[in-house]
Every structure is written in structure tokens, then in C-alpha cells.
Amino acid sequence: MFRDTATVFSREFVPVLREPLNLVFSMGQPLLFLFLFGSLLSGSPGLAAGESAWQWFVPGILVMLCLTGPLAAGYSLLVELMGGSMERLLVTPLNRTAMLVGRTLKEFVILLVQAVLTIALAVPLGFRLYPLGVLAGLALLVVLGVGLGALSFVLAIKSQPSGQLFWVVTQMLLFPMMLLSGMLLPMDYGPAWLRIAGDVNPVTHVVEAERALFAGRFADISVLYGSVAVVVIAVLGLWLGTRAMRRGV
Amino acid sequence: MIHTEGLAREFRVRRQTVTAVAGIDLHVEPGELVALLGPNGAGKTTLLRMLTTLLPPTSGSATVAGCDIHSDAGGVRARIGYIGQKNSAGENFRVRDELVTQGRSYGLTRARARERADEVLAQLELEPLAQRKPGTLSGGQRRRVDIALGLIHRPGLLFLDEPSTGLDPQSRASIWEHILRLRREQNMTVVLTTHYLEEADRMAERVVVVDHGRVIADGTAEQLKNDLAGDHLTITTENEPDAGAAATAAARFSDEVAVDGLTVRLRVPRAVRAMPEYLRALEAAGVKAVTADITQPTLDDVFLALTGRSLRDDQAA
Structure with a gap:
């Protein structure tokens, strides 16, 4: 099992090492948001008084990374399922669970690198680091990434053979979840129905928790809500994922 | 090498039960080269997917390479090679990297997997393409990569699902040359599906005709033609x-x-x-x-005599 996980991980990771620049390109959208949107926000008054706009904005971008990354992970699995390469691996004695864990592990490493890179880019802009907060924030982020990655794998498996379901769900779900989470703009001034919609969205709580953690506010109640949301997503993802792999693709 | 008893598989399609394989008894001895011949939708691929543990049967049992497909799927997987209808190499990966991964998947050490990767690259004349990605290869080259992947662990039994479909005549001939040579060198049992009549006729030592999920004839191409068409x-x-x-x-x-x-x-x-x-x-x-x-007669006449339908009509449709 451990060996097989390493095999799957290194299969997935070698192309990243061969073309490391792709790592940066795949961060394109979040980075664009960071620089363009963030600069815009930092000039506008009335945002979270006393703190720089970056302090408010960067955690949101990190969560965004966390949503778009796993999407691509599910997509790469979908392509392999629709082609013949997944079938080929399924005929080998490779452990079924290891196929999922190895892939998720790769997403985990990529996410971590991308998050650290984003933070490093944000520091010169005025983003203040609270070391313990950053560590806790990253930990939360990574758990979310693993959960979402596993969920997107399950979705890819269920979307066979046409793959249509994958697109429908990701397009219908991802954007509303992103917009309603207050990731890019604060929800505080929106109409009541919008705020309620935002509160139901688990991503909102993760974003809030990340903001509190990156500001070093460990005692904030949002940290608890966010952590619960993340753990639920991760457990659900890994459970559904291993089950789908066991049942055969 | 292969023994099946009443092997069957049904699918549920929009609340209807479709029988893809309706109880097949098949026995293949070590060293045989068997072609499963039949029209599209006859159940050839489903049968192959059951024998290679990709699909659990609805009923019946099968032993493949000495292991039960149900209770010892891992044993079957370790002993067989499988080359599916679609291309086996992932698009994002270099040919040699995929071969090494494949070797590791069969439990070879990293060093041994690299050695084997280079051996099969040489056997299939793929060395110049080792660092390329599948997207940049021709259809025939990609098929050779698939075969290399299927042979990395020197299986005693090789399954091929329509190995030459979609290739130009020259590539088809070259693929066959490789398959037959490797079979001789490694003393492999080979089971393949095809709907090319000429291919089954020329290459296979034994032809198993499948239609509507059943075996309707089994023998050498000569026997079948003499007995059934004349x-x-x-x-x-x-x-x-x-x-x-x-x-x-x-x-x-x-x-x-x-x-x-x-x-x-x-x-x-x-x-x-x-x-x-x-x-x-x-x-x-x-x-x-x-x-x-x-x-x-051709094998098409055999099929016509058995079913009243021509295999060629089916292909045209």
C-alpha cells in the first residue's frame, strides 16, 4: 500500500518536476485576482478598518487556489478514465486505494507550494505574517484541498463515460460557491438573502477562518466553524473516494 | 490457461436488462493463440474485461492463469498482460516514465523497472521516442507503446482488445509482426478480439466465433471453413x-x-x-x-452460415 502510493505519487509528480513552470501557469487566475483585484481593493476605503486590504484579501485568494486546483485534478483523472491509461493501471496489481491517495498527495504538495508562493508574493505588497497563524492557516487549507481533491475524483469517476456531469457540477457549483463565500468582496453589505446564502456556503466559513488565522486570531469563533467545515469536507471526500475506487471504476 | 464456466454479464440500461455475455464456457491451453471473432456488440470486449478482472461477472466462474478471477483478482492481475482498445499511455507522461511506472505497478524495484523499460523500448523499436509524450506519436507508434506497457512484466498470458483497429495496413502488419515475434520469444499464450476477418483467418491458430454473448463456433480457421461453409x-x-x-x-x-x-x-x-x-x-x-x-470460403461465409448474417454488413452499419 505504501509502496503503491509512492508509485502513483511519483508518476503524477514527475511531469511537474520536468516542467515546473506549469505550476506557476496553473496559478494564473488566482494570481491575476491577487494583483489586479487586490490592488483595486487596497485603494478603496471602508474595508475592515485598521487592517490593510491585503490582510483581508490574501486568505480569500488562498482558498480560491484550493477550489481551482482540485478541479484540475479531477479533470486529469477524467481524461485518464476516458482514455485507456486508467484502465491499464486497473489491470495491474496496484492497490486501488493507493491510486487515489497517491493522486491526492500530489495535489497536496502542489497546493502547499502554490500557497507558499502566493504568500511570498503578497508579503512585499504589505501582507503581514503571523507565523503561527500562517502555519495553522496552511494546515487548514491543505486539509480542504485534500477533501475537495478526493471529491472531484469521485465526481470524475461518476461522470463516465461522457464526462458531462463533471462539467455541469463544477461550473454550476464552483462559481456560485466562490462568489457567495465573500472571497473577493465582503458580503457584509449585501442584501439579507445574499448573506443567508453566504452563511449556508461552507466555503464562507473556511474563508472567514483563514482570515482570522492569518491575522493571528486563534480564538475567533470562525476558526471553529471553518475547521468543522473543512474536516467534514475532507472526511466525506476521502470516504466517498476510497469507496468509489474499491467498487471499481 | 483459461477456464470459464457459464461466465455471464448483464448490464442495466435505462431499467432494462441487457445481456452482454450469456454464459460462456471457454478453455484455452498454454501456448495457444486464440482470436475471439464477432460483430460489434457481440460481447467480446465484455468477456475480455471479465477475464482481466476489470468487470465482475453477473454469474459463472473463471480461472485465469491458475487464479480465480473473483477470489484472487490480484493473482490474475500479476500474471496477465492486457492491451485495451484505447491507448494505454497517459497524455501528460513521457513514454519511458510510463513504462517505469508500469513496472513499479507490478512490484519491480525502481532499478529493475528502469531496466525492463529500456528492454521493451528496444524490443518494440521505440528507443527514439522514449522521451516523447503520446500526443506527438503516430497511431502505429502509440500502439507499440501500448504493447510495451502490456509486456513490461513478461506475462505468460496476454490479452489484446482489437489490437490493430484504426491503423493503416502497414502499421497493422508491423504490430502483428511484433506480437507474433514476442509471443515466440516469451512463449506467451495470446487471446485477442478482432472484427477483421482476414486477421483472424491468417494470424490465429484457433478462432472462437462469438455472437449475442455466446460462443457459436470454435476451431481452427480451416476446420470452421470446411465444416461450416465449404x-x-x-x-x-x-x-x-x-x-x-x-x-x-x-x-x-x-x-x-x-x-x-x-x-x-x-x-x-x-x-x-x-x-x-x-x-x-x-x-x-x-x-x-x-x-x-x-x-x-472466408470466415465471413462461416459467420453467414452460422447466423444468416454477414459480418461485413455489420461493419458497414
């Missing part, structure tokens, strides 16, 4: 009374004689032997044959 002699005469006399003379050679106007057609076991004798018999009876022709 050679035909056709002659034409100058007038109808002559045709009648020719048909009478034909009764000595065959019990399947058909007259159609001036044409007489009879089925015989060996046409090349029967033709001179028949012509002499006609001369003795004072009948003048204007034309004489021999037709030898």
Missing part, C-alpha cells in the same frame, strides 16, 4: 438441358447442388481436387462447360 464449384452451360444434366452429374460429388438458369453451383470438401474430376464427368455426359470457377 468450397464451391460453379460452372455455366450453353443451355438449360445441359444445366440439368450437369446437376445430375454433380450429385455424385455433392449433396448440395443448386441450379440457377444456366449456372450450376455445388458445395464440395476440396474444390481444387473435385474440379478436374467434375469436368471429366461432364465431358463423359456430353455436357459442355462454358466457364468453371472455384470459390473458397
